[in-house]
Amino acid sequence: MxxxxxxxxxxxxxxxxxxxxxxxxxxxxxxxxxxxxxxxxxxxxxxxxxxxxxxxxxxxxxxxxQSTDTKLGPFGHLGVACASKDAMDAKLAEARDAGVLRQEPTDSGAPVGYWAFLDDPDGNTLELSYGQEIGYVIGHQ
Known part of the structure; x- marks a missing residue:
């Protein structure tokens, strides 16, 4: 196999x-x-x-x-790239409505891109992003 x-x-x-x-x-x-x-x-x-x-x-x-595991955050996070800035902004609107948007989006330019932090139900950090260039950076190693 x-x-x-x-x-x-x-x-x-x-x-x-x-x-x-x-x-x-x-x-x-x-x-x-x-x-x-x-x-x-x-x-x-x-x-x-x-x-x-x-x-x-x-x-x-x-x-x-009863978990006492350490939370992932405030900076440690799981990062998820979105297909477009519009798709990300739509998710951020849902996050605002749900009260889980921790940090409004920031555009940090290449290679970091446009990103924001959300809180999951246990307080772990989820980063949504658009325009991060991980594939590009890996391809140039």
Whole structure:
């Protein structure tokens, strides 16, 4: 079997409410559940893997209502690139309405681009961006 899952493959968070976290990452990061196991009230911890389906990378969310894990932030963050500035601005309008926009967008120019910070249900930081040039920078190494 050819294993294409090499290199950075996932990031994992303990979350207090799995369903709320899944809804957040579906709405603001365009992710969908690709694997789920465990049920509330069972001996198995509820876990979900989410992906934006663009590469072999998953966000792993494990429900633990008593979690004392360190939050990702205020600067540490999960970054998600948007397809256009208009698409990002639409997500930011939703984030404002939902009360989860932590920092209004900033245009930092190339290679950083246009970016803003949101708070997920557990206080982890999600960065939405447009115009970051990671592929360009990697291609010139």
């Amino acid at each position: 050819d294993n294409k899952d090499i290199g950075l493959s996932h990031i994992a968070f303990a979350v207090k409410d799995l369903d709320a976290s899944i809804a957040f990452y579906q709405q603001f990061a365009g992710m969908k559940v690709i694997h789920r196991r465990g049920e509330k009230g069972s001996n198995a911890r509820p876990v979900a893997w989410l992906s934006d389906m663009t590469r072999h990378f998953a966000l792993v969310l494990a429900e633990d209502p």
